[in-house]
Amino acid sequence: MPGLLEGRVAIVTGAGRGIGREHALELARHGAAVVVNDLGTEADGSGVSSGPAHEVVALIEAGGGRAVANGADVADFDAAAALVRQAVDTFGGLDVLVNNAGFVRDRMLVNTSEEEWDAVVRVHLKGHFAPLRHAAAYWREEAKAGHTRAARVVNTSSGAGLQGSVGQATYSAAKAGIAGLTLVAAEELARYGVTVNAIAPVARTRMTEGVFGADLPDPADNSPVVAWLASEQSGDITGRVIEIEGGTICLEQGWTHGPRATRPGRWDAADVGDVLRALVARAPAPEAVYGA
Template sequence: MSGILEGRVAIVTGAGRGLGREHALELARQGARVVVNDLGTSGAGEGASDGPAGEVVEAIRALGGEAVANGADVANFAATEALVQQAVDEFGGLDIVVNNAGFVRDRMIVTTSEQEWDAVVAVHLKGHFALMHHAAGYWRAEAKAGRTRAARIVNTTSGAGLQGSVGQGSYSAAKAGIAALTLVGAAELGRYGITVNALAPAARTRMTEGPFAAQMAAPDSGFDAMHPGNVSPVVAWLASEDAADVTGRVIEVEGGRICVENGWSHGPSRELDRRWTAAEVGPAVRELLKEAPEPEPVYGAQ
């Protein structure tokens, strides 16, 4: 197989179903050799099975590509280190990390348990960090040995992390953290030839089949704007050597629409040459709010 990723080696997490599956298949079509990681859990992160990852590996091989399965829990720090080593051992190196693994446990803040919060933050935020850490360590060592690779990290945030989502406090917080981690990663890792970007995909997956089922339904005919495969060509390009000049960006993809997010930026301000008094703060902030753009609404807000 040949394409824009010919000869490159990729890890895709959460690649057994949905977005991750489509990413793994697209990267393989573009010539990448793929380590297909999936713990095989339910949509709520329960249980485990090697079936989903194995099925994607077989699908890639049926296309004429090369792939191996990995069943590691990405929230396990040692397991992600072994995942990087597996790519190196199987395919002779590593060029691409696509962090996609995750699940949701939708609850209002007042009903979210500590265990539910920890589980969601662990798989999304810690899982992204753990694989970034170990992959970046490998790439740094390669660069210091004079073998700088055109390394690419593509993270997965969400509109929930950018605008918030009612009933998804843990998921929204984790995804917001991933967006910030992406910016920091881009700033820190560029010296080693590594770019770090994030996608905010809107697609039909297990995580959207609950509260957003009606909006995500497939049409009777025509272009299926919510098919997860619509997102994957953007992942493939960001993972290519051609994308060397793009880093620290969050890109929203929905159907045929690609949008570069602005993120947090400095807005209107006032400054004194002394400390503000508490009585002065209210009028000043209200004037600034009149000058600032209205924030986008939180998903699900009334």
């Protein structure tokens, strides 16, 4: 579908390696101008390097596309604002935000340090909020000025955040938060012409090889879905979380109201056990936590 994103401007965070790299290349392949954001850290968030982002920019330009590198820490509120400004100043606007940046520091819950918790939640959850907050403000101002854009946000959740994953309590909590953020942002930003969805990619990356080994799908398998969600054609899809595993696309179904029991007034604690067990018996069994 050549030209699917012709004339559109996209930011992809964490685009120097892995899944984000493939997103940036795919968006450019379909005609988007891309701001390639990457801090250049290792898989655990240590270190900084400008190399990965510039390498992806070079690949895009070699293919005839337009791209610029950005080395911002996306969880830094002011740096995220500058990231959005760079897209607008360089390419004349912003149509697409793909939030992808992150790293892992996996531990069993009882071994997780405060620093590890704070670092992982910061890069994933605040690292989604900060760019989204500034992009949303830009789109709101555009709409108020009569220039409503067909803007698209694609966040990155995970099966770990949706079903849970043993040994990844911090990562799972952050990714669950991203799913919740996606639902709220989709509702709040619809008035400005913005759709907000999330993917839950299954892929072989630096982050997954240590946990699941190398027997996982290619990271590039996720990017065609992101490219379509980034297009003007996807305006009727919002507030969804989509799992992608190789050639399989699965629409995730989150928390919904299930069986209920009602009585006048408050419950007596002595009665709660029987009621809850009866409700559990009527409800579908939850999917198993990964690694259980």
